[in-house]
Amino acid sequence: MTTAKPVLCVGCTVIDFVTINESFPTEDTDRRCLDGYWQRGGNASNVSTVLRLLGANVEFFGMLSKSNGFRVLLDDLDRRGIGTQHCPKTEKDPPFSSVIIVKETGSRTIVHCNKNYPYITYEDFMKIDLDRYGWVHFEARHAHETIKMIKAVREHNRIHGSSIRISLDFETMFEKNLPLCGLCNYVVFSSELAKQQGWKSPRETCYALASSVKPTCPSIICPWGSTGAACLDTAVNEFTNVAALKPDRIVDTLGAGDSFMAGFIYATYVMQSSLPDAVGFANRVAGHKITDFGYDHIAGLQKDDKFTTD
Ligand SMILES: *[C@@H]1O[C@H](CO)[C@@H](O)[C@H](O)[C@H]1NC(C)=O
Ligand SMILES: *[C@@H]1O[C@H](CO)[C@@H](O)[C@H](O)[C@H]1NC(C)=O
Ligand SMILES: *[C@@H]1O[C@H](CO)[C@@H](O)[C@H](O)[C@H]1NC(C)=O
Numbered sequence: 001m002t003t004a005k006p007v008l009c010v011g012c013t014v015i016d017f018v019t020i021n022e023s024f025p026t027e028d029t030d031r032r033c034l035d036g037y038w039q040r041g042g043n044a045s046n047v048s049t050v051l052r053l054l055g056a057n058v059e060f061f062g063m064l065s066k067s068n069g070f071r072v073l074l075d076d077l078d079r080r081g082i083g084t085q086h087c088p089k090t091e092k093d094p095p096f097s098s099v100i101i102v103k104e105t106g107s108r109t110i111v112h113c114n115k116n117y118p119y120i121t122y123e124d125f126m127k128i129d130l131d132r133y134g135w136v137h138f139e140a141r142h143a144h145e146t147i148k149m150i151k152a153v154r155e156h157n158r159i160h161g162s163s164i165r166i167s168l169d170f171e172t173m174f175e176k177n178l179p180l181c182g183l184c185n186y187v188v189f190s191s192e193l194a195k196q197q198g199w200k201s202p203r204e205t206c207y208a209l210a211s212s213v214k215p216t217c218p219s220i221i222c223p224w225g226s227t228g229a230a231c232l233d234t235a236v237n238e239f240t241n242v243a244a245l246k247p248d249r250i251v252d253t254l255g256a257g258d259s260f261m262a263g264f265i266y267a268t269y270v271m272q273s274s275l276p277d278a279v280g281f282a283n284r285v286a287g288h289k290i291t292d293f294g295y296d297h298i299a300g301l302q303k304d305d306k307f308t309t310d
Helices: 043-054 068-079 143-160 174-181 191-196 202-212 256-270 275-289 296-300
Strands: 007-010 014-021 035-041 058-061 096-102 108-113 135-139 165-170 186-189 219-223 228-233 238-243
Touching: 007 043, 014 068, 035 043, 035 068, 043 058, 043 068, 043 135, 043 165, 043 256, 043 275, 043 296, 135 143, 135 256, 143 165, 143 174, 165 174, 165 256, 186 202, 186 256, 191 202, 191 219, 202 219, 202 228, 202 238, 219 256, 219 275, 228 275, 238 275, 256 275, 275 296
Parallel strands: 007 058, 007 135, 014 096, 135 165, 165 186, 186 219
Antiparallel strands: 014 035, 096 108, 219 228, 228 238
């Protein structure tokens, strides 16, 4: 167990209803499936889970619901030792996602049902004492509120001479979320979004993103599916490609990206790894994640293994 100050993960937590079947259902039929379960999802919520399993102190900060149906999420967060004591609560029913996994093809079809569930605001965020944390992680969403929260962390650092680090998970809405990047220390940028921008490789993505970010450029990390990930340390203009680890089997890829994110934060913050080494560790955590269902097996990952970068 580490004595570092907790990591605060800001974002969403939702219920995922997962249905597993051999084939995809036909519209307007009434059929049984092979298996199914419901679990806690949401990107920041998943990052919290994996950070905790790796041994970090973690708090989640997002809108919780007072509805009975939400109880299962709260119990899971509690059971795992993920702090939620500073989260605001709403009377509204929680958001949920319906996931259909087809066993044969491994495809996953996801429908999000959010019903205008409220997102945490800058005012909510200002009620917490930032001095408690050593790292704050944000999802790139609700840019209008998120930018104010990020600025508040920077302002806190400036006034108190502290050095809380800020990371951003950037996967959607390029134009809207781009202004957040220049205020963070680390941006993890998705390959999907890179492809939408017409950027064809991790190298092109790192340099193209770096040239669009103002006022100061963060370190950029770009996971690129099964080929691995790349990173650009903009302070010294050093680009590194880090090969993926080939897992011996692929069982469940849901949450692999969130596991990468958590692995990166853990290596950088707790293990104090260099940027390329942290990306190597993030690859290992993501590669290990997909060898089994859920996340619990991540607790068994050897953290002190040598990992190499090219
Ligand atoms: C599950 O797969 C079986 C076999 O392909 C199919 O007969 C059945 O209709 C499917 N059930 C659903 C809910 O899609
Ligand atoms: C989070 O983790 C859950 C549980 O593994 C998974 O169902 C979900 O797809 C993951 N990602 C998101 C965005 O919820
Ligand atoms: C959450 O993660 C999933 C899987 O990586 C991704 O498709 C989705 O865009 C993410 N959501 C946000 C708001 O970043």
